[in-house]
Amino acid sequence: MRMGRAQFWSNVLAVAYREATVLRHDRAFLSLVAIQPLMMLLLFGWVLSNEPANVPWGVWDQGRTAVSRGLVRDIQATGYFLAPRAVEGYGAGRTLLREGKILAFLVIPKDLRRDIERGRPQVQLLLDGSDPLSAARVAGYVGLAAAAFAVTSAPDERRGQPPSAVGRGGIDVRQRFWFNPTLEDNVFFLGALAAMLLTNFCLSATSLGLVGERESGTYEHMLSLPTSALEIVLGKLLPHVGVGFGLLVYATLGTGLLFGIWPVGSFLLLAFVTLPFVLASLSIGVFVSTLARTSAQAVFITVFFIMPSFVLSGVMFPYQLMPDGVRYVGYLFPLRWYQIAARRIVARGAGVDDVLVPVAALLVIFAALLVGIRRRMKPRLG
Amino acid sequence: MSWRRLATLVRREVQATLRDRFTLTILVGVPLFALLLFGYILSTEVAHLDLGVLDADGSRASRELLADFTAQGTFRAHAFATREQLEDAMVSGAVSAGILIPPGFERALHDPAPGREPAQVRIIYDGTEAVLAGNAEGFLQALAGSYARGRGERSGADAAAGAGVGDTGDAGLDPRPAGIDVATRALFNPRLAGEPFMVSGTFGFVLSFLTTLLTALSIVNEKQQGTFEQLEVTPATSLEIFLGKLLPIGAVFTLDVVLMVLIAGFLLDVWPAGSAVFFVLISTFYVLVSLSLGLIFSATSATPAEAVQKTVLFSIPLVQLSGFAFPIRNMPLPVRWLTELFPATHYIRLSRAIYVRAAGPGDLWPEMAALFVFGALLVAFALRRIGARA
Numbered sequence: 217m218r219m220g221r222a223q224f225w226s227n228v229l230a231v232a233y234r235e236a237t238v239l240r241h242d243r244a245f246l247s248l249v250a251i252q253p254l255m256m257l258l259l260f261g262w263v264l265s266n267e268p269a270n271v272p273w274g275v276w277d278q279g280r281t282a283v284s285r286g287l288v289r290d291i292q293a294t295g296y297f298l299a300p301r302a303v304e305g306y307g308a309g310r311t312l313l314r315e316g317k318i319l320a321f322l323v324i325p326k327d328l329r330r331d332i333e334r335g336r337p338q339v340q341l342l343l344d345g346s347d348p349l350s351a352a353r354v355a356g357y358v359g360l361a362a363a364a365f366a367v368t369s370a371p372d373e374r375r376g377q378p379p380s381a382v383g384r385g386g387i388d389v390r391q392r393f394w395f396n397p398t399l400e401d402n403v404f405f406l407g408a409l410a411a412m413l414l415t416n417f418c419l420s421a422t423s424l425g426l427v428g429e430r431e432s433g434t435y436e437h438m439l440s441l442p443t444s445a446l447e448i449v450l451g452k453l454l455p456h457v458g459v460g461f462g463l464l465v466y467a468t469l470g471t472g473l474l475f476g477i478w479p480v481g482s483f484l485l486l487a488f489v490t491l492p493f494v495l496a497s498l499s500i501g502v503f504v505s506t507l508a509r510t511s512a513q514a515v516f517i518t519v520f521f522i523m524p525s526f527v528l529s530g531v532m533f534p535y536q537l538m539p540d541g542v543r544y545v546g547y548l549f550p551l552r553w554y555q556i557a558a559r560r561i562v563a564r565g566a567g568v569d570d571v572l573v574p575v576a577a578l579l580v581i582f583a584a585l586l587v588g589i590r591r592r593m594k595p596r597l598g
Numbered sequence: 599m600s601w602r603r604l605a606t607l608v609r610r611e612v613q614a615t616l617r618d619r620f621t622l623t624i625l626v627g628v629p630l631f632a633l634l635l636f637g638y639i640l641s642t643e644v645a646h647l648d649l650g651v652l653d654a655d656g657s658r659a660s661r662e663l664l665a666d667f668t669a670q671g672t673f674r675a676h677a678f679a680t681r682e683q684l685e686d687a688m689v690s691g692a693v694s695a696g697i698l699i700p701p702g703f704e705r706a707l708h709d710p711a712p713g714r715e716p717a718q719v720r721i722i723y724d725g726t727e728a729v730l731a732g733n734a735e736g737f738l739q740a741l742a743g744s745y746a747r748g749r750g751e752r753s754g755a756d757a758a759a760g761a762g763v764g765d766t767g768d769a770g771l772d773p774r775p776a777g778i779d780v781a782t783r784a785l786f787n788p789r790l791a792g793e794p795f796m797v798s799g800t801f802g803f804v805l806s807f808l809t810t811l812l813t814a815l816s817i818v819n820e821k822q823q824g825t826f827e828q829l830e831v832t833p834a835t836s837l838e839i840f841l842g843k844l845l846p847i848g849a850v851f852t853l854d855v856v857l858m859v860l861i862a863g864f865l866l867d868v869w870p871a872g873s874a875v876f877f878v879l880i881s882t883f884y885v886l887v888s889l890s891l892g893l894i895f896s897a898t899s900a901t902p903a904e905a906v907q908k909t910v911l912f913s914i915p916l917v918q919l920s921g922f923a924f925p926i927r928n929m930p931l932p933v934r935w936l937t938e939l940f941p942a943t944h945y946i947r948l949s950r951a952i953y954v955r956a957a958g959p960g961d962l963w964p965e966m967a968a969l970f971v972f973g974a975l976l977v978a979f980a981l982r983r984i985g986a987r988a
Binding site for chain 2: 244248252255259262263264265266267268269270271272287310311313314315316328332336337338339340341342343344345346347348349350351352353355356358359360362363365390391392393394395396397399400401403404407420511512513515516519520523524527528532533534536537538539542543556559560563564565566570
């Protein structure tokens with residue numbers, strides 16, 4: 217820097233003030249910041265879930281005995297299923313599966329009771345594999361209910377209870393879900409809600425900024441001022457950092473008040489981790505805007521950066537299960553590191569030393585982006 | 599309506615599209631990108647799971663059980679000496695599940711005296727990763743069960759030793775669990791792979807999102823450059839302008855559907871199980887519906903950025919709610935009613951049925967009727983919007 221340090225910061229603040237004024241008058245921006253969090257909160261807190269519910273199923277009960285009815289009742293009592301459809305024959309069952317009218321088809325043999333007495337009871341379950349996640353879960357529920365089925369048992373409400381089933385051979389498997397005893401999906405989604413909102417906001421807010429200024433001619437205006445490229449970038453980022461923290465508070469309060477899920481760990485630590493993430497995400501937006509020529513292109517590039525961020529980073533699908541290549545690519549996205557750190561703090565109450573690695577990774581990404589931006593931002597006209 | 603004028607408009611639109619590099623890149627790049635992105639991410643497996651192991655019994659039986667668990671190759675086992683260490687590892691996220699074998703496991707297993715507690719294994723999951731825990735639950739349960747069965751066979755015990763069944767007396771009316779075995783078979787996708795589910799859904803995603811976006815952009819761009827007003831002062835009627843936009847873009851997207859089928863087939867090895875021709879026909883109709891939505895967005899926006907933002911804001915929840923990745927039946931009831939109104943919902947259902955379950959028109963006519971009705975309504979609405987401006 218040719219100028220003194222005081223001059224540098226005064227320039228940054230001047231640009232920041234100008235940017236904040238622009239934002240305050242941007243209707244579309246304000247509605248984006250206000251409405252989107254609410255939409256996502258409802259979507260991820262209330263609507264979307266991987267946990268099977270209202271599963272339509274068919275039963276071909278060949279024996280029609282009290283025992284077979286008891287088994288159906290026990291499976292029904294797990295709470296995941298709709299009332300079963302009575303089906304006669306494999307052909308009919310297959311057709312219903314193909315039409316998508318049922319997800320699972322249970323075939324109970326004629327002599328279930330006798331089989332139980334002889335110790336070789338077996339039923340058959342055909343599943344619609346076109347929805348693999350639901351099919352796998354449903355197979356698990358039916359398997360557990362059948363293994364625990366006792367001939368004289370009354371149906372009990374098992375759902376939401378810590379499952380315990382005595383497997384064959386007499387091993388009692390007791391399981392517990394930590395941090396989320398009833399295994400609600402929204403704990404998983406909402407744990408990363410702030411991360412998603414911040415990604416959306418940081419990327420879309422800044423990516424349009426520079427391109428828009430270039431389109432409307434105000435960029436040239438700024439270049440004619442005695443401010444350096446770095447000062448412009450930092451000045452533009454500053455107000456957005458403020459809004460980003462506002463969103464963090466919004467998401468935390470919303471999740472807590474609407475769904476009763478409050479951070480287990482320290483909110484201060486979460487805020488500390490959020491800073492490098494917001495900076496890195498904003499820099500991506502700025503970088504995109506140096507690549508795009510028109511604002512439509514900028515939005516496009518942004519959308520196609522946000523999408524893989526969401527998908528690959530593990531906020532919606534567990535990254536642990538992805539194939540190797542895809543899983544490693546995800547580490548390039550700031551969102552991956554932030555969601556790892558945020559989940560540790562929010563859901564498991566982790567301390568500072570558990571989030572040092574993600575924070576360091578975010579800082580590295582931020583630094584690399586700054587270098588890239590400086591390269592692309594050499595003053596150029598037209 | 600004049601066919602000659604329509605042909606001219608179509609030719610104009612085709613030329614404009616072909617000249618635009620950015621649009622072309624998107625038309626080819628986005629389907630490829632989306633298929634590769636979504637194709638791999640859904641998994642019902644429990645691969646790469648970090649499993650904490652605490653063997654407090656240290657007996658032969660417990661080592662055998664653990665060896666059985668880890669031999670599956672899907673876990674990375676980490677041994678811990680105390681419960682505190684295991685709990686710390688769980689908090690920091692180093693392990694996603696933990697198995698604890700309490701002391702006395704072997705004794706309880708070999709000597710299942712009546713009245714005494716059966717041999718016990720405790721499994722804890724990191725519930726934060728709900729999907730992972732959900733997948734792991736069934737998997738670990740099954741492993742424990744198969745170990746127990748295997749042990750029963752190894753020791754030559756009575757095949758019916760399972761969970762107390764086969765004990766004398768009571769003639770089957772035993773209050774203890776009967777331990778019914780479930781022989782499970784998944785039709786249409788025996789390995790329960792995630793790819794077919796995601797690929798068939800990705801068609802819905804790409805066609806909903808990209809068509810809407812490109813139409814919205816194309817019209818708003820013309821408005822900004824003033825060429826739309828030029829169109830409006832020509833003798834062309836609004837219907838002709840509408841069709842002149844819709845037909846060429848629709849044709850391009852039909853090609854895109856074919857391209858996607860090929861990409862999914864060659865790169866992800868997911869080919870349509872049903873009739874490919876039927877699939878492309880349904881997709882073409884859906885493209886027209888989706889394009890009309892784009893026309894509505896563009897008719898209500900002033901700048902390209904606004905049109906794009908509107909599309910993004912609407913399309914993403916629309917796709918989320920239409921069963922692309924999260925099954926609709928898991929949603930709350932009012933939302934389920936709402937989703938029935940989206941053409942995307944019906945298209946994704948159709949796509950999945952044809953692509954994975956090899957369903958034909960005979961199985962699917964209710965969904966087709968729904969798609970047709972809502973599609974026709976949208977097209978009519980778009981026509982009215984355009985007509986109102988002319």
